[in-house]
Amino acid sequence: MTENQILDHNQVQHKIRRIAYQIAEVYLKDDRIILAGIANGGYTFAKELKKALSHIIATEIVLCKVIVNKTNPLEPVKTNLKPEEYTNCGVILCDDVLNSGTTLIYAVKHFLDVPLDRLKTAVLVNRNHKKYPVKADFKGTSLSTTMEEHIEVQLEQKPYSVVLK
Numbered sequence: 651m652t653e654n655q656i657l658d659h660n661q662v663q664h665k666i667r668r669i670a671y672q673i674a675e676v677y678l679k680d681d682r683i684i685l686a687g688i689a690n691g692g693y694t695f696a697k698e699l700k701k702a703l704s705h706i707i708a709t710e711i712v713l714c715k716v717i718v719n720k721t722n723p724l725e726p727v728k729t730n731l732k733p734e735e736y737t738n739c740g741v742i743l744c745d746d747v748l749n750s751g752t753t754l755i756y757a758v759k760h761f762l763d764v765p766l767d768r769l770k771t772a773v774l775v776n777r778n779h780k781k782y783p784v785k786a787d788f789k790g791t792s793l794s795t796t797m798e799e800h801i802e803v804q805l806e807q808k809p810y811s812v813v814l815k
Contacts, residue, residue, distance in 0.1 A: 656813060657812035659810045662790075662810035666698050666702050668790070669772055673699070673742060673772065677709065677740050678709075680709055680740045681709065682711075683709055683712070683740050683742065684712050685700055685703075685712070685713050686736070686741055686744065686757070687716060687745070688717075688743070688753055689715055689717050692744045692745035692746050693715050694746070695745065695772075695773075696742075698805055699742075700713055712735070714729050723753065724756075727759070736764060740766070740768050740769075741770070742770050742771070744772045745773050746773065746803040747773065748776045748777060750782070751780040751784040752781060754773075755782040755784045770787040770788065771787050771788070772786065772787065775790060776792040776793070777801060779797060795814065801813070802814075
């Protein structure tokens with residue numbers, strides 16, 4: 651199996667900073683922003699976004715871990731926050747890779763049960779293989795890939811990378 655690096659460490663950091671600035675423009679006047687990251691890669695991405703955002707705006711930024719069973723997305727979605735903690739807030743649902751949109755659409759569905767100020771999505775890599783009408787409002791990069799190819803995002807430790815396998 652061949653491996654092609656799509657983004658190196660500096661490029662990943664640049665994409666995260668750029669997304670953070672885009673989020674700051676939209677949520678500048680909000681008192682509180684919820685970065686809801688889909689476990690595991692999306693939550694790690696959300697943590698990196700929080701670090702970048704904290705250097706740009708003074709708004710309170712709260713991390714929320716979203717757990718979706720990726721093999722059975724019809725199971726109830728769980729979060730580490732109670733719904734009252736994100737009611738009437740701006741929520742950005744984060745994932746590392748948007749592939750078919752299945753995980754993102756079921757996570758969005760969970761948040762639609764609670765009144766929100768607004769709900770946006772952020773992904774580091776958009777693969778353009780959507781089965782559902784879900785889009786990334788904020789995205790680092792878009793790739794046209796085959797379904798057999800796999801994108802691996804490494805944000806757990808430095809150096810960060812995005813690799814096509």
